[in-house]
Amino acid sequence: MVDNLTFQKLSYGLFVLTAKDGEKDNGCIINTAAQITVDPNRISIAVNKANYTHDMILKTGVFSVSILSEKATFDIFKRFGFQSGRDTDKFAGYEANVKRGENGVLYVTEGTNAFISGKVVDALDYGTHTLFIAEVTEAEVLAEDPSATYAYYFANIKPKPAAAPASEEKKVVWVCKICGYVYEGDPIPEDFICPLCKHPASDFERVER
Numbered sequence: 001m002v003d004n005l006t007f008q009k010l011s012y013g014l015f016v017l018t019a020k021d022g023e024k025d026n027g028c029i030i031n032t033a034a035q036i037t038v039d040p041n042r043i044s045i046a047v048n049k050a051n052y053t054h055d056m057i058l059k060t061g062v063f064s065v066s067i068l069s070e071k072a073t074f075d076i077f078k079r080f081g082f083q084s085g086r087d088t089d090k091f092a093g094y095e096a097n098v099k100r101g102e103n104g105v106l107y108v109t110e111g112t113n114a115f116i117s118g119k120v121v122d123a124l125d126y127g128t129h130t131l132f133i134a135e136v137t138e139a140e141v142l143a144e145d146p147s148a149t150y151a152y153y154f155a156n157i158k159p160k161p162a163a164a165p166a167s168e169e170k171k172v173v174w175v176c177k178i179c180g181y182v183y184e185g186d187p188i189p190e191d192f193i194c195p196l197c198k199h200p201a202s203d204f205e206r207v208e209r
């Protein structure tokens, strides 16, 4: 058997993945960044093809990964995770919280504890995702706050759904496990896509409240 809950036991981190194509800066949230070898110093990232940042990295071969810490606020996740860089400038009004690395790509200095820049040496097509292998070109520690894990995000950063008044009759809603968006109604349509974080209906849980 394959129990999907098993994969929630993996200790994923959370990262802002950034890229620059011409004058366009963009970024998204990923939970898959890891060092593969030290000499040469190489890292891997798996990026969903639906992200505009994915296309920019495929084209330019250059990116940065900002490592989110336990100081990261939900606003960072909303800014980089719940909107598309195709129609928004995710860095608008955010200038005080970013710096430009040696590769010209912005990295995030707020709610992060380090960043790593990479130059792509391989891009492997895995259906919904591309696995990028990259040579490290720059890496710096920014703060000593502990890194935010995926589990920490769910326990401490994502807002808790509001409790319903006790007197009211029980109502069934579906809550997005990723961002907390509430779908009013039951059942949730199979093809429903979360309007905030774009995750599918399978990432919603049925809640009576």
Ligand code: FE
Pocket (backbone or CB within 6 Å): 176, 177, 178, 179, 180, 181, 194, 195, 196, 197, 198, 199
């Ligand atoms: Fe969502």
